[in-house]
Amino acid sequence: MEAVRVTVVGCGYLGATHAAAMAELGYDVLGVEIDHAKRESLAAGKVPFYEPGLGDLLADHVAAGRLRFTNSFEEAGAFGDVHFVCVGTPQRPDGLGADVRYVDAAVASLAPHLREGALVVGKSTVPVGTAARLAATLPAGTELAWNPEFLREGHAVQDTLRPDRLVLGVASERAERVLRDCYAPVVAAGTPVVVTDFATAELVKVSANAFLATKISFINAVAEVCEAAGADVVALADAIGHDDRIGRKFLNAGVGFGGGCLPKDIRAFLSRAGELGVEDTMSFLRQVDDINLRQRTRVVQIATTMLGGSVARSRIAVWGASFKPHSDDVRDSPALSIAGQLHLRGAMVSVFDPQAMEPARAVFPTLDYAETALAAARDADLLLHLTEWPEFREVDLDVLGSVVRRRQVVDGRNRLDADTWRGAGWTVRALGRS
Numbered sequence: 001m002e003a004v005r006v007t008v009v010g011c012g013y014l015g016a017t018h019a020a021a022m023a024e025l026g027y028d029v030l031g032v033e034i035d036h037a038k039r040e041s042l043a044a045g046k047v048p049f050y051e052p053g054l055g056d057l058l059a060d061h062v063a064a065g066r067l068r069f070t071n072s073f074e075e076a077g078a079f080g081d082v083h084f085v086c087v088g089t090p091q092r093p094d095g096l097g098a099d100v101r102y103v104d105a106a107v108a109s110l111a112p113h114l115r116e117g118a119l120v121v122g123k124s125t126v127p128v129g130t131a132a133r134l135a136a137t138l139p140a141g142t143e144l145a146w147n148p149e150f151l152r153e154g155h156a157v158q159d160t161l162r163p164d165r166l167v168l169g170v171a172s173e174r175a176e177r178v179l180r181d182c183y184a185p186v187v188a189a190g191t192p193v194v195v196t197d198f199a200t201a202e203l204v205k206v207s208a209n210a211f212l213a214t215k216i217s218f219i220n221a222v223a224e225v226c227e228a229a230g231a232d233v234v235a236l237a238d239a240i241g242h243d244d245r246i247g248r249k250f251l252n253a254g255v256g257f258g259g260g261c262l263p264k265d266i267r268a269f270l271s272r273a274g275e276l277g278v279e280d281t282m283s284f285l286r287q288v289d290d291i292n293l294r295q296r297t298r299v300v301q302i303a304t305t306m307l308g309g310s311v312a313r314s315r316i317a318v319w320g321a322s323f324k325p326h327s328d329d330v331r332d333s334p335a336l337s338i339a340g341q342l343h344l345r346g347a348m349v350s351v352f353d354p355q356a357m358e359p360a361r362a363v364f365p366t367l368d369y370a371e372t373a374l375a376a377a378r379d380a381d382l383l384l385h386l387t388e389w390p391e392f393r394e395v396d397l398d399v400l401g402s403v404v405r406r407r408q409v410v411d412g413r414n415r416l417d418a419d420t421w422r423g424a425g426w427t428v429r430a431l432g433r434s
Contacts, residue, residue, distance in 0.1 A: 003027070003028070004027060004081045004082060004178075004181070004182060005027065005028050005029075005030070005079055005080050005081050005082075006019075006022045006027045006028070006029045006030070006080060006081070006082050006083075006084065006182070007029070007030045007031070007032060007076045007079060007080035007082070007083045007084070008022065008029060008030075008031045008032065008083075008084045008086055009032045009073075009076065009083060009084065009085045009086060009087065009106045009110060010032070010033065010085065010086040010087030010088070010102070010106060010124075011031040011032070011033035011038065011039070011042055011069065011086070012038070012086070012087070012088060013049060013051070013151075013153070013156070013260075013329075014086040014088075014123060014124075014149055014151060015031065015033070015084075015086030015087070016031070016042060016047060016049075016054070016058065017051065017054055017151065017156045017157060017160055018084055018086055018123065018149070018160060019031045019058075019067060020054060020057045020058045020061060020067060020157075021057070021157065021160035021161050022084075023057075023061035023064075023066045023067040024057060024061065024161060025161070025183075025185050025186070026185070027066075027182075028066055029061075029066065029067045029068075030068060030069070030070060030075070030076055030079045030080060031067065031068070031069040031070070032069075032070060032071065032072075032073060032076045032110075033069055033070075033071065034071050036071075039069050039070075039071060042058065042062075042069050043062065043068065043069045044062075045058055045059035045062040045063060046058075046059070049328055049329070050327060050328035050355045050356075051153065051154070051156050051157070051327070052154060052155075052157070052326055053157040053158075054156065054157055057157060073109040073110050073112075073113055074113045076110060076113065077110060077112070077113025077114050077115060077118070078113065078115070080118065081115075081117070081118060081119070081178075082118070082119050082121060082178060082179075082182055083110060083114070083118060083119070083120045083121065084121045084123055084147075085103060085106050085107060085110075085120060085121065085122045085123060085124060086123045086124060086149075087102040087103055087105075087106050087124055088102055088124070088260075089102070089103060089124050089125050089126055089264075089268075090260075090264060091263075091264040091267060091268065095271060096267035096268065096270060096271040097127065097267075097268050097271035097272065097275075098125070098126060098127050098264065098265075098268035098271075098272075100124075100126055100127065100130055102124075103122065103124050103126055103130065103134070104134070107120065107134050107137065107138075108137065111137060111138055111139060111142075112139075114138070114139060114142045115142075116141040116142070117141060117142070118142045118143075119142070119143050119144075119145060119175055119178050119179070120134075120138060120142065120143070120144050120145070121144075121145045121146070121147050121179065122134070122144065122145070122146045122147070123146075123147055123148060123149045124149075125148065125149070125205045125206060125261070125265060125268075126202055127202070127268060127271075127272040127275075128199050128202040128203050128206075128272060128276075129199065129202070129272075130202060131144060131146045131169060131198035131199075131201070131202055132198050132199070135171065135198070143171065143172060143174070143175050144171070144175075144198075145168065145169060145170045145171075145175045145176075145178075145179060146169035146170075146198050146201040146202055147166070147167065147168055147169065147179060147201070148167055148169075148201055148202070148204055148205040149205070150163060150164070150165070150205065150208065153259065153324060153326070153327040153329055154324065154325065154326030154327050155326075161186065162186070162189060162191070163186065163191055164191070164192075165191065165192045165193070165194060166183055166186065166187070166191055166192070166193045166194070167194045167196065167201050167204050168180070168193060168194070168195045168196070168201070169196055169197060169198045169199075169200065169201025169202065170195065170196075170197075170198075171197070171198065176195055180193065205265070206265050206266075206268065206269040206272075207269075209261055209262050209265040209266065209269075210265065210266050210269050210282075210285060210288075212250050212257075212262065213257060213262045213263075213265075213266050213285075213288050213289075213292065214284070214285075214288050215250040215251060216250055216251075216252075216256065216257050216262075216292065217256070217287070217288040217289075217291040217292050219233065219237055219250075219251045219252070219253045219432075220253050220254070220256060220291055220292070220294075220295050220431070220432075221291050222236065222253070222432070223253035223431050223432025224298070224431075224432070226253075226432040226433070227431070227432055227433075227434070230434050231432075231434075232432070232433050232434065233253045233414070233431070233432025233433060234253070234414055234432070234433060236432075237251040237252070237253065252413070252414060253414055253431050253432040254295070254412050254413040254414055254431055255295045255296060255299055255334040255335070255338065255386055255412040255413065255431070256291075256292040256293070256295035256296065256334050257292055257323075257334075258323035258324075258331065258332040258333045258334045258337075259323040259324065259327075259329055259331055259332060259333075260329060260331040260332070263289070263292070263332045264332075266285045266288060266289060267285075267289065269282060269285060270282050270283075270285045270286065295334065295431065296334050296337050296338050296341070297341075298431065299338050299384065299386075299410060299412050299431070300338060300341050300342060300345075302410055302429055302431075303316065303342060303382055303384065303410060304345075306382055306408055306410070306427070306429065307381060307382055310345075310346075311342055311345050311346060311347040312345060312346030312347065313346060313347075313348070314347050314348065314381040314382065315347070315348045315350070315379050315380045315381050315382075315405065316339075316342055316347045316348065316349050316350070316380060316381065316382050316383075316384060317349075317350050317352075317370075317376040317377040317378075317380040317382070317383045317384065317404075318335060318338070318339045318342075318349055318350070318351045318352070318376065318384045318386055319352060319353075319373055319376065319377075319383065319384065319385050319386060319387065319389070319392050320335040320351075320352075320353055320385070320386040320387020320388070320389065320392070321333060321335050321336050321339075321351050321352075321353035321356040321357065321359075321360035321387065322335070322353055322355060322356035322359075322360075322387050323335070323387070324387065324388075325387055325388050325389045325390070326355075326389075327355070327356070328353075328355040328356040328358075328359050329356070329359070330356050330359045330360050330363055333356075333360075333387075334386065334412075335351075335353075335384075335386035335387050335412075336351075336360055336363060336364055338384065338386060338412070339351055339364065339367055339384075339386075340364050340367070343364075343366065343367055348368070349367050349368060350367075350368045350369070350370045350375075350376040350377075350378075350380070351364075351367050351368065351369050351370065351376060352369070352370045352371075352372060352373045352375065352376035353387060353389070354389050354391060357369055373391070373392060373395060374395075374399065374400065374403055377400060377403055377404050378403045378404070379403070379404070379405045380404045380405060380406070381404075381405050381406045381408065382406065382408045382409070382410065383404065383408065383409040383410070384409070384410045384412060385409060385410065385411045385412055385413060385415070385416055386412040386413065387413070388413040388415040392415075392416075393415060393416060393417070397420070397421065397424040397426070398424065401424060401425060401426070407424075407425050407426040407427065408426065408427045408429075409421060409426055409427070409428055409429070410429045410430070411428060411429070411430040411431075412430075412431065414430050414431065414432070414433065416428070416430075418430065418433070
């Protein structure tokens with residue numbers, strides 16, 4: 001029997017990771033990417049973004065000839081048996097809903113070139129109902145399935161090769177069988193498989209993200225109560241996290257969530273619920289979003305108070321630009337949002353991030369960017385710790401104290417050892433802690 005050949009349509013963050021992982025599982029893979037610069041970079045074995053472990057994996061399989069890239073849907077249709085659609089679904093520019101134009105375009109471009117028996121597999125996060133609509137556009141003798149992704153930035157390779165579950169949204173036993181065969185090494189390693197219909201598969205991803213976002217906003221709301229009452233939100237989270245019905249993950253109070261998934265997914269979920277006539281039942285997601293955005297304003301307020309009522313003409317160092325560590329993704333980054341707000345209020349803001357400097361410059365070119373964490377802190381009146389990169393916790397406090405103007409820090413992630421910093425002469429503020 002001829003070996004299955006895989007295409008991956010859309011080779012951004014999700015697609016490039018999935019393509020390299022499929023090659024690692026032993027498949028011949030053809031990536032389809034219409035952006036010339038991105039395609040040329042991938043074809044040269046270079047990842048155009050930062051993701052730990054992905055660069056080596058991609059380079060190895062490109063060099064071995066198991067993974068290559070094209071911009072031709074005709075070539076992809078002739079090559080592949082299973083076609084994974086991995087294009088983005090950003091928030092619509094005219095509302096809260098997901099923009100599915102790229103998914104629609106990818107499927108429409110691929111459809112005329114599909115061979116008999118081909119399976120198109122959507123991995124993009126889409127509004128419920130999209131899969132059924134797209135399935136009706138495919139030619140006879142081909143099928144659609146939906147297999148949502150659950151990648152965590154900074155852990156994407158592991159999450160693809162050793163996921164905590166596989167969700168297969170299928171309309172036939174054959175489609176299920178093809179996907180089970182495609183993921184056979186993953187399933188053999190013990191990954192649970194959930195087989196369901198299109199609509200349920202589409203709802204799994206947004207439901208998971210809505211739950212996680214709610215958990216983060218919950219602990220941030222509690223953090224504000226802790227501050228008012230003189231309690232410690234970290235100790236509180238540790239205590240309730242021991243309850244296995246709750247768990248400790250995603251109970252870290254701080255500046256809130258960002259990135260390309262949680263914010264736009266909860267908004268899209270709310271929007272789609274409205275289209276289905278059940279918006280009221282999901283209305284709490286508006287508060288989840290509002291609480292999350294409020295955290296950024298709270299840090300600006302704390303900074304203003306620590307600087308005597310105005311940040312104008314003060315020098316503020318911001319450690320962190322990516323929305324989370326081990327990533328260069330600055331989409332909807334709380335750190336950059338806070339830095340931008342302070343800059344607009346007249347502060348002189350200097351930013352450092354170990355990986356996200358260039359993406360940050362592209363989004364906020366008016367901010368100052370330093371070459372190192374210490375350079376960002378030079379002559380600072382206030383230091384803001386806003387992305388929890390490990391190296392920020394390992395800084396020499398004696399050296400740091402010698403370069404700043406005033407030893408004041410806001411720990412926006414509750415990850416610094418406050419006692420150690422205070423012992424070194426720093427005034428420390430953190431969200432939800434005295």
